[in-house]
Amino acid sequence: MQLTEIFSAIEKIAPLEAAAPWDMSGLQVAARRSDAVILAVCLDPTPASVRQALELGAQCILSHHPLALKPALPRRLDAYHEVLRLLLAADVPLYSAHTSLDINADGPAGWLAGELELRNLEVLDPTAPPLSGAALPLGFGLAGDLPTPRSLAQIMSALTRHIALSTATVCGPMPERISRLAYCTGSGSSLLREAGASGAQLFITGDVKYHTALEAEICLLDVGHHSLEEEMMRRMSELLARRLAGLNVVFVPSASPLRPALLS
Template sequence: MQPIEIIKAIEETAPLAAAAAWDVSGLQVAAHRQNVTKLAVCLDPTPASVGAALEQGAQFVLSHHPLLLKAVLPIRLDDYHAVLRLLFQADVPLYAAHTSLDVNAYGPAGWLARTLELGNLTVLEPVTPATGDTLPLGFGLAGDLPQPMTVRQIAGIIASNAPLSTATVSGPEPQTVTRVGYCTGSGSSLLDAAQAAGAQLFITGDVKYHTALAAEICLLDVGHHSLEEEMMLRMSRLLQQRLHDVEVFFVPSASPFRTVALS
């Protein structure tokens, strides 16, 4: 299959035109290769992930996070240089579906809403108008649980799908929760929108100290890695369903954050 056909399949779920203005979703590294039989999907285009993908025979790499948010010359022997070297030597293209993937609630970005069986969904930060009963493209979701749950029960459901080893809770914790908001990655800027949408619990990553200190609803910080790792695993499964002539595989990664082990 040609790389352009793979890109078309990616953009059916991750529309490039809807990506944030500051983002650089899309093709990151071009290649001469015109036939792809193996596609690797990963969260971060690190030397470890790209190297593992190439060792497994990947001829196209899809990541969530871009290689860089601002292009620079490869003047240092750093991770950026290492990834470019790996891809150039193997003649393998790299494509990033970053905020272009985040905005589509019907794609893998909506996996937690479907797992929690949320109803009456609202997009926290729309980037396109709604059309009929269809949700607009945009960042973050809020929805009603099928029955009241505790924060611990909700965390348990997430933990059965994604790692929560570094998760923290802040803000007032209600006895039960009936409406949840969430945003994958670093979404604490949407806290006010989640509260305005009626959420009693907001789930995201990278919550800052003063945000947690001033929170008026419960905040579950699952880290930047947790929800997005699962999102990209599900993206790999979706692409495998669409790309019948290509083997799609997921390259797992671990959060760079670890809990402190006290002896």
């Protein structure tokens, strides 16, 4: 399959023109090749993930996070240099769908709303009109009503069917029952005010800072940066496999770099 076809399919789900202005979504590393039969999808373009993708025979790699947010010379023998070395030696392009994917709640970024069967969906931070045929505007974060009120424990139990919560933390007031919740994949605690304004009693995100936790006026569940986005990219791989018949799409799983501290 032509690389242009693959990139076009990605951009129908993750429109580049709607990415945040500070972002580096799009082609990260070019290649001389023009086609591919195996596409690997991963969360982070780390040396380990890129190496595993190449071992699986990938001729094109899609990651969520960009290789770098600011272009830099490969003047140090670090992870950035190693990824470039691996890709250039194999003549394999790297494409990133970062905020271009995050802003489309009708795509894989909306997976949690679907699993929890949220209703009356609202985008927390709308940034652009809906894509053709889509129900929601483009933007960051989602809020919605649960079919029936649940406790935090019940919601966390539902989450554990899809993501790891071994490093999750909670802060803010603890509601007895939650009828409306909001979430934002990755590092989304800056949308806490919008989550509260949406009527949510619970906001799920990652990378919550101390002072944000200290001042939280609604319950805030920090599941880490990795978990929601890892599942989002797994589902992105499945969606692309359905849309790109004839292309072998493989998902390269990863583990969070954060883990519980255990005392021996």
